[in-house]
Structure formats: C-alpha cells, structure tokens
Amino acid sequence: MITRDLDAFVAFARAVQPNFGPATAHAAFLVAPDGFRLAEQSAQDNAYMADAAAFDAQRASMQHRNLQRAISQVLPTVCFAGDPATPDAVFPNNVFGTASGTYIVGRMRHEVRQREATRGDIRAFFRDVAGLAEIDLSAQPHTCELTGALVIDRARGLGFCGLSERCDEEGARLMHEAFGLRATLLFDLAPGEYHANVVLAVLAGRAAVVCPNGFADPAVAAAIADLYAPHAVVCDGAEHAAFVGNCIALSADTVWMSDRAGAALSPAHRKLLADAGFRVETVALDAIEAAGGSLRCCIGEVY
Template structure:
C-alpha cells in the first residue's frame, strides 16, 4: 500500500537542448526567460539534471535515464506529461497541447517498460490531438493512486471529455475544478498547486476558485486519511506544490531546493513524519515553468526481475 503512491522507480529524460519553450509561454505563467546564452542555459540544465539523478539514485530510487538527442523538444525533461503507468500493468500515452511537445513521445521508453516491467496494455490517446483535445498526463491530473481520484484543474491542457474517458479506462473518479494564481491567471497544470503523498497532501486551496469545489477537495483528501498541508500563493510560486513522493532506501519527497526553502518548519515537520525531504537544485530547469515533479515519470508497474540499477 505504501509504494502505491510512492513508486520506487522513475523515467527521466536527459535534456541536451533545453530552453524555455516558446510554444507554451502564453498559458504557463511559471515560465521565465534566462539571461544567459542558449548554450550556457542548456549546459546548466544538463548539469542540474545529472546531479538530480545522482541524488535520487543515492537515495535508493531506481532511475531509468534516456537521452534526448533532438533539437526541437525543449520540454523533453518533463516526461510525466506524455505517459503514465498504473498498477495492474497499464500504461497511458497522452495527447499534448503544444505541437512541439508532441515530439517528446518515444517508443524506446515504452519498449523498456514492456521489457523490464509487466505491461498488460498500452492505451494511446495521442491520436485525439487531431481533434484538438489534450490531457497532459500527471501534469494535468494529480492522481491519488490509493483512493483512485484524479484531481484536475480545468484548462486547455485537460479536456473534460478525455478526462472522463481516462477515468473510465483506469478506474479513477474525476474531481475537476478551476484554479487561478494570485494575479488572477488561470493555472495550466494541476501539479503546480498540488502533490499527494501517502500520509499528507500539499495543496494551495486558495487557488481553487469555487468554494464548494475547494471544500470538496479538502474533504476528500482528509477522508483518504491524509493531513492537508495548505500552501500559500507565494509557496506555489516557489514550486512547493510540484513535489513527488518516492520509495528508495526510505520514503522520500523529491522537490526543488527553492520549494523546500519556502516551506515553514511546521509544514516540514508534517512531511518528516512520513517521508524525508530530498531537495534537488534545478533553478535553470525551473525557468521552463516546471519543477521536480514534472521531471519524474513514476513507474507503478511490477518489475520482471530483481531491482537493478539502470
């Protein structure tokens, strides 16, 4: 039960041509422009990535690394948007909103999952891009794998019809809501304001516009036995909601260094009871509008062989 929410293995994509994606800036308010050259930005992101992988592996997490060799996929470092995995051997492949993000999907990742893990079926929704539909994986949805709930911010990255279809296929209950930041801008992905661990949940309830939906989200999280850590708008701006619980030698909460610095001692104390915070220093990568959670595609599948480092 404990590993259901906190997988012990992840897929990460090593970026060789990282930059802040021009095709996603219109609706991703978390993106910023680097004042360094393209080469310097790419080099810094690569170094941050490699250090993050090393820290995760040192903590006992299995990390499957794939190199991105293309030059037209600036957001490839965020693979959680184009596929997800689920207990029982199920894999989903998602349609993406920005055209250049659609090129991030790659068959070698899926083939590795089939080879090293028990995969029963792969449901590919990506063809629905031709109908103008998008559902950007565990960026658009924050999944309670234990309670089987898909918390989803309504946006152009999460089509409601496709959300219902996913929930029917994968046995989740959809809870959708609108959310805005302190400046009144619509939130583009759910995982910037919410992260669910085994015993606690990080969420900025103030960003949920409708009071009834806000109350519903809080109640459902509490009913699942989790302690709700209510984040502020300022903490969301530091990516405090963009965190992921993993199982290594102990249970850890992977989040960025700036995210951890923004948390209060009382909030960290709640996390400490269940998981050890594992801060990763990724300031360059965060200019793309995503943080640690976005970099991690969790593997919720049964391994075919014993644990081995990738």
C-alpha cells in the same frame, strides 16, 4: 465515478479504503534536458516560464543529472536521452504514464510537445522491457496531459483533475478510464494556471499539499485539504510561487521538492510533513525551473 459534484466526490472518497494499489512508484524515469531552451509554444499558457535569456542548458543538464543521482538512492531511476527538437521533454510525466499492467501516452496541447509522444525508444522500453500494454491517447483530439493535469492518489484510486487549456473534460474522462481510477474530481484551475500538479500533490495516499490560489473555486482546495487532514499543507502565496505544490513522495517516508521549494516551505509545514511520517529531501533545480516546472514535473512514475 467522474464528477464535478464536490460533495458526492468527497462522500465517495471518505468511504474508499487505501487498497487500490501501491501508494508510491516502484521505479522512475526521466528525460535529459538535451537542447534545453525556451519552448515558445509552451510559454503561451505557462506563466511560470522564464524569458529565453534565463535558460542555462549546461546548468540544467548538471542539475538534472544530480536529480537522477539523488532519487536513485530511493528507487531505480532510468534516464532517456533528450532531443533538441523537444525542449520540454524534460517533463515526461505529461506524455507518458503508467498504471497496473499498462502504459499510457497522453495528448499534448502544443505541437512541440506532441512530438514527444512519437518516441519509439520510450514506447519500446515500456512495451518490450517493462512488459506493459499500451493505451495510446495521443492521436485523439482531446487534450489530456496525464499526471500534469491529473493528480492521483494511487493508494485509493482517486483522481483530482484540473481543467485548463492542457486538459478538457473529455480528456479527463479518457485519463480516468486509462488509469482505471475509482473516482475522479473535475475542477477548474485558476486563470494563469496550466497544470494541477503545480498546485496540488497527494503524498503516498496519506497527506496532501494544496495551493488554494491555483484553484478557480477555493471550496475545492478546502475540501481536498480537509479530506487529508490533519496531514494537509495549505500553501501561502510564497510557497505556491516557489513550487512547493510540485512535490512528490517517492517512498513511504520521503517527499522530494526543489531547493527553492524547500527554502520557501515554512517550519510549521515542514513539521506537518514530519508528523505525517515524511522527511523532506531537496535538489537544486533552479535552471530546470526556468522552463516552468519543477521536481515533480521531471519525474515519470512506473507502477
């Protein structure tokens, strides 16, 4: 099922058992912020990006290394070298994704990001080292920026796809098929939003973080929160702006977000996550966040 029909999706989702696959990844991959700078093409539709003067390449590199060191305590994490010709490559989950037995290459909107999909070393890693079959969506014309646009409940095989300039309906269909999902809900992001994973996270299949201001239709945000109630964090404007929605569960008991997001997370919402069985881990990423993404955007998952 792939649909815009909210009632039909919710009815289907409530009947689905959490037996689709592992709820969290068994490894992660990163791409170093080598040549970290403002990507002017990406800034056209990413309102979270800072001005060029705010970019600090040395600090970004240090923080990114600290991120790898931190999450390596939870799961094996490899980091590929960056490339000064691809300044957005620090957010690899938009370009490369994995599902059971396969790796997927997405179609990026901007040419500067399309270059990332040609990385032979990353493709060879998934193909020759991880032994995964390839599904290459990068050459077809429909934009589909993988797990930036598509938030996945891996335990249930459910997708939540936010449509914007970074993903159209046909691109969503291609991702739904590539990831082999049981059902995907299509919805429009609010004007000014570019990726669903900035305003929504599903945590190990049993909790959700939702930023209602990021949805064109507030009823969609409310329905998703209700689907994961009582373990649904509904973010206020300050939490939304601080990237609380751009978090990720990397194990059954940890949720990771940036220091900035952790500082904005209200005590009540921190307790809600604790009640769901998660401790909140944070890493300083303010330099990386100048590029318009946060911790979840930096992490590619290997399933």
